[in-house]
Amino acid sequence: SISFCGGYRRARGRQIRARTAPAITFGHSKAHRPDLKQLLFILTMSADGNVPVAFRCTDGNTSDSVTHVQTWETLRAVAGRSDFLYVADSKLCSRENMDHIDRAGGRFVTVMPRSRLEDAQFREWLQTHTPEWSLVWDRPNPRYSDGPRDCWYVHRAPLPSMEAWSIVWVWSTLLTLRQHARRLRNIAAAIEEFERLRQRLASAKTRLRGAPEIDLQIKLIVDRHHVGRYLKVRRVVREEHVFKQTRRGRPGPDTAYRKITKRRFDVQWSTDEQAIAYDRRSDGMYPLMTNDRKLSAAQVLQAHKGQPMIEKRFEQIKTVHQIAPVFLKDEGRIEALFTLYAIALLVQALIERELRQAMAHEAIEELPIYPEQRQCAHPTTEQVLRLFSLAERHQLRQHGRTVQAFNLTLTDLQRKVLALLGVPASTF
Structure with missing residues (x-):
């Protein structure tokens, strides 16, 4: 996603030179700028040298999952055949996308999202069983010379997906350490925010006095740190009792008192150790799915490991080539400018290759x-x-x-x- 600073009120998909121009509008911002309008920059690379082979610019509110069919058809027209291996992230893993490629004689490798039933079933099976992992790579630590080695394992699931396609589970030792450390950091950060929220509620000058406001603050903290499974948080009411004389004057043995009860909100939380242990059992593991049954589990992993290089190209186009900010108003010229950037990226990739x-x-x-x-x-x-x-x-x-x-x-x-x-x- 390429963000734009400005209104761009005319850029709503109007006709420019007998073709529809892309609409500059709000969408899911991968740059974490939901306040800015954007366009979608779609790029496809070859495995040989990470060379761009297809590019197009589309509306800023286009979902990634609906772009793969058109991209795959473009690649088939360019290649003149359909038996090439198409590798993409979890946005490809929809029934419409995969069925379209499979019916046309294509091959694909994609990441299965966590929302799939097969993913939950395997992680539950892991709690009491140990898969037969096969070592694919055993490499030195890429960051630290004295760090743990970078080992990658694969395991082909005995049962296929609901579409009867192969599922290959991947396990990375370094990814296991990173996910466990990130979980602990998120839990610690969330607890610190809950402590600060508790101090705010205990203050006499707090403005958080309503239950809906406090519930909203709790939800924001939980969602920000992704700890809904690990921290059980609830809002409680604490009563403070104060006794005052019913009449003025010096207190004596017959003085009557009345009890004044003040209610204050508080926050309590507890750590779900069972949920942490359950997820830690499958740390560093993720499933890949392919319709090519001739590929071995190691070949599926090797094909997928090249896919993240597309992110490197996106990084280069934003940093080295400085595609943003864009100082143009006409969306037709903006699309032409993006095409020039794609050509520059192509030349750069060819030189490196x-x-x-x-x-x-x-x-x-x-x-x-x-x-x-x-x-x-x-x-x-x-x-x-x-x-x-x-x-x-x-x-x-x-x-x-x-x-x-x-x-x-x-x-x-x-x-x-x-x-x-x-x-x-x-x-x-």
Whole structure:
């Protein structure tokens, strides 16, 4: 989602040059800016080098789940066949999307959402059984040299999905640690907010005096930290009793008193240890579903692991290419501008693919392409362009005639990169 600052009252899907322009409107903001209107930037990449192969721009309130059929049909038209493997996130996992691809002879791999019955059944089965996990990868920790190893396991579920398609469960050891730590952080953060809410309610100057207002605050805290399963929170009423004399004067043995009862709201919570233990049993596990029964469980995992690279491309288009903010008013021109960004992303991906494949072919593990000639194992287009940013060629001209040309002298590293890219130095 690309956010826009402005009203854009005319951008409601009007006709521009005999075609419908996308509507700039409110929708589910992946940038966490629900106050801004947006457009949807839809991108599809190939597994070979993460190269963009399809792009389109659509209305800002379009749901992700309804975009896959049109995207898949576009890819089939471009490829001229339908037997390619289409990999997507859980938005693909709807009966309409999967049936359309399967009936047309296509293949897909998708993440099964937590709302599916098969997911709940497997997690319940895990409480008393241990699956036969098969180790696929055993790699060093990607962040810390002394950290736990990054191990990935797969297990093909004995029962298929309700559509009779294969389900492959994936288990990551590092993901297990992250999910458990995140759960503890969320519970601790929620308890801290409940403590502050309790102090507010106990204050004599509190403005939270109504039960609906307090219930709303409790719900906001629970939803913000996703702890509805782990913390049982309830609003209670505490009574404070104060005794006062019925008449004025110094109290004596026959003085009568009356009891004044003040009611104050309070918040109580308790931790559901059973729910925490239940979910911890399946930490780091998630299901994948595919209609290709010829793929092994390891191949299904390997196909899905490349899918998150699409997020890297989206990050680059927002940071490196700086697609936002957009200083245009006409939505037709905005769509054209987005197309140019998609072409720029395509060129960037092709440069990276060409250079990295050439490095693998020449058995070159690293290039000193970073600043201060630091080594780089996976060069990016940004670093390649930076390497040639100071390359200049000057011409001394007088009365429209070239007197002398000062040609460019390439460094050894620049010549090496050009050779790996297949660009002759003379052409450059």
